[in-house]
Amino acid sequence: MNDYQLDLLKLLGGVGAILIVASIIGYILQRRLSPDGSNAVIENLNARIQAWWGMVILMGLAFLGGRTGVILLFAFCSFAALREFATLTNTRRADHWALASAFFVVLPIQYWLIWTDWYGLFSIFIPVYAFLLMPIVAALRGDTENFLDRVAETQWALMICVFCASHVPALLSLNIPGYEGRNVLLIAFLVVVVQSSDVLQYVWGKLYGKRKIAPKLSPSKTLEGFVGGVLSSMLLGACLWWMTPFTFVQAGLLALVIALMGFFGGLVMSAIKRDRGIKDWGHLIAGHGGFIDRLDSVVFSAPIFFHLVRYWWTP
């Protein structure tokens, strides 16, 4: 077993241990406070923990599958997220080909470009080619009603669900001297920091939350949860320096950026949900909602993390 596999196992073992503890706490809380399943918060907590098991096992399998596993996993996440996002847009009949090509042409090409490590094209393919060609396809159908809204919605759907999300597996393409063959751990670092920041904000908020931080956007988010969650995930990120190419301090600072972007990403996606009058993006992940509900923070932090690492750590 080489260093890389050992580190991956250490990380998965650590996450597994945390989940076991969380499951035990969830079980005790349920026995004490909600034996008949009547306490909605406890039931939702346990549904979330169970879904976490599923997500961690899936991520673990993808990591073990290496490059192919990770790219396939995120391509599927992009597909499911785009399906949720497109459901909420005001697209019309005339957008049929533009939308169909977003799902069946743009999405596969973007992930194929990442598979082939073609940085020069995957970093511009959607913002340049897709964003110019898709409105042309829509315009050719001749329906001008709400045209700008429809084009903007479709483009933002692609931006969030495909372009930004694809920057997670794109981390595999970075050539960091002395870190060859270990890039999957960079993905693990990003995902662990961003998701633990979400979870820690939830925990701090539930324990000490008083002052609402964005009452209009997300009534459940509190200042105490935000500060506690971001600082503790920053500390967690720093403590994971051993699996990254960063020093302790660098890992902490990057974790801070990741957590902040994740938090504000969550707010932006909440604003869209409020506007469309829904609570969750979907129903596929029990206790969490849809794919976008789980991915919103990853999506906002991944491209920034990617480019910071690319700028400072690759030659």
Added chain:
Amino acid sequence: MHVAARLVGTAIVLFARFITAVRGIWQGIEPTPKERIYFANHVSHGDFILIWTVLPWRLRRKTRPVAGADYWLKTPLKRFIGRDVFNSVLIDRNPNTRTSDPIATMAEALDEGASLILFPEGTRNETEQALLPFKAGLYHLGKSRPGVEIIPVWIDNLNRVMPKGELVPIPLICTVTFGAPLHIAVQENKAAFIARAEAALLALSPAAEGSDK
């Protein structure tokens, strides 16, 4: 043939899930193995497939769609899909030329223990209206088998997935909502029941739900 039909049926259900991530919402009843007449809004050929997909496996095998023989017997492929895969109850929609009574054919299927899926609009709705006026078959069938529950089923969003004339479906999330069962009252006439059935179905659409709040 039987195995092929099963495999194709499973493949169709998997494909429907992939494209629509369809979710069944049991609002007025539970999915229990009772004999039922489901009636739904009709916007595309996929309507029946979505209802079938959200039904539990045991119910799925006993639930048969009612469809037009003129369409489903046209080519060998349609015949295979319509008759072997979906096990449709095929009725002749042309009142001038038909030799069998559609109501009797449907009642016979109910007597054999099947549940039925009906699209009382009679044809696919391609208008901007939420529903086309219902045909009377639902009333006559309900009247002839008064013990069978009549369930409204609203299929949402499928018209956006695959509008008529488009070849490629767009992946969008769909829902199938099952409402509370209706029974035809002893005194109730055809017009009154049809109006009640239309209202019960429309009340399940998310658009109607939004206007309540």
